Amino acid sequence: MQAAVERAIATMWDRYEEPLSLDDIADTAILSKFYFSRVFRTLTGTSPGRFLSAIRLLKAKHLLLRTELSVTDISYQVGYNSLGTFTSRFTRSVGLSPGRYRTLARTGMPVAPRAFRSAAARRTCEVRGSVGSPEVGLPTRIYVAAFTDPIVQGEPVACDILEGPGEFVLSGIQEGVWHLRAAVVSVYDVEPQPWKRSPLFIGSSRPLTVRADHPIEVDLETREFCPFDLPILLALPELDCWQLPQPELAAGAIGLTRG
Template identity: 40%
Template sequence: MDELIEKAVGRAIDVMCQKMGEQVTLDDMARAAMFSKFHFSRIFQRATGISPGRFLAAMRLQEAKRLLLCTSLTVTDISQQVGYQSVGTFSSRFRSSVGISPSTYRRLGGVSLLVCGTDTRRHPASNRPATVHGWIAVPSFPVILGKIFVGLFPDRLPQGRPVRCAVLRKAGPYEFNDVPLGTWYLLSYSAVAGRAPVVPSARDHGDGLYVGCHGPITIRPETQVRPADLRLRPMSRLDPPVLLDVGTLQVVSS
C-alpha cells in the first residue's frame, strides 16, 4: 500500500479515537487525511476494506466492550461515552454485532457463545453445495498463538453471525461444507498465547492480536471453489476492530 495513503488513513483513524464520544463527520475525517471527502472515502475503503462510517461504528463498539469489562460504568454511561445518544440504539447495535446484550456481555466476563450455521431465508442453499477449504498458516518467526478463529462473513468486518466458522487449536487445514450462494470473505483471528483476555483500546491497535483475510470468495451453482489459504499477521491500525472475542469464543454448530 502507498505510504502516503496509509498515513492519511491513519490520521483519520486517530481523529476517530480522539473524538469517539462526539459526532464525527466524514468532513472531519477527510480534513484530517487531507483529501477531498469523495476521494477519502475511496482510499479508506481500499485501505481497510470497509467504509469510514462502519469503521468508526466498530471502534465505538470495541471501546464499549472494553469499558464493560474494565470499569463499573453503567451501560447508559458507556453508551454516551462512545457516542450514542440513545441507550436503546446502543444496546441494539451491540447485540447485533457482538451477539449478546451489553449487560450479558459484562455478566459473562466477555465470553461469547457463537452459533455457526446458515440462515436459509437470507442465504439460499445451492443445488450443488459448495465446500470452502484451505490452510491457515501462522508467522514463521517464533510466536506462540492460542486458538485460531476462522469464519466466512459477508464483508471485511467480523460482526454478527458468520455463515460458517470454526475454532482451530493450531495452524493447519480447515473445511466448511454446504456453503450458501453469495460472496464471502474468509477472516481469521488469533491472539498470543497467555494474552490477558482484555479487549484492547482503540489506541492499542490490537496489540498481541493476529489477523488474516482472503476474499472475496464467490459461490455460484456452477463455480468450483479453489482452496482459500491465508497467513496470519500482526494486527495493524488499518485493520477493522475484532468485534468477536477470539480468546473467549465458544463455537457450536446449528
C-alpha cells in the same frame, strides 16, 4: 495517501466519543470527503463511518469490563445519542447484548454455540484450505470464519477452530460473496486484563464468490495488525473472558461453532 488515511484513523481513535462527521474526518486527512471516502475504502475495505462505529463498539466492550457504568452511560460515552441504537448495534456486532456480554465475560463461561442459518432451501458450497501463522513458540488457537462483509462481527455463516496452523473446512456456505477472516490467539500466555488483549495475528482473503456445488480452496497467511485493520467485534473467549480461558472451552467460543 496512506499517511492521510492513517491520520484520519488516529483521529477516530482519539475522538470516537465526539459526533464526528465525514467532513470532520476528511479534514484531518486534508482531502475532499468524496476522494477521501474512496481512498479509505480501498485501504481498509470499509467506509469511514463503519470504521468509526467499530471503534466505538470496541471501546464499549472495554468499558463494560473495566467499569461499573450502566449500559446507558456507556452508550453516551462512546458517542451514541440513543440507547436503543447502541444496544441493537452492539448486539448485532458482538453477538450478545451489552449486559449479557458483561456478565459472561466476567464469569469466563462460554455461551452454548448457536446454530448457523439454515441452508436447507438453497444449494451450498464447501470452502477449504490451510492457514499459517508466524512461529511464536506458544500454543495458539486459530479461528477461521466466513462473514458477509470485511468486519469481523455478528454471526459468521461458517467457522472452523484450529489448534494451531493447519487445514480448515467451512461447510454449508451459500451462494454469494463472502469474506474469510482468521484470528490467531494465544491459548495459555494470555494478558490477564481482557481490554488489553488482542490477537497475535490476523489474516484475510480476497472477497470470495461462491457458486453452488463448486468447492473452493483458499490458503490464508496471517500477519500482525496494522492501522488499517478493523477491530474484532465478535466475542471470543481468549480475547474477552475475564478469567483466563481453559483448553476445554475451545469449542465453546461465544457465538461460534465448527463449520
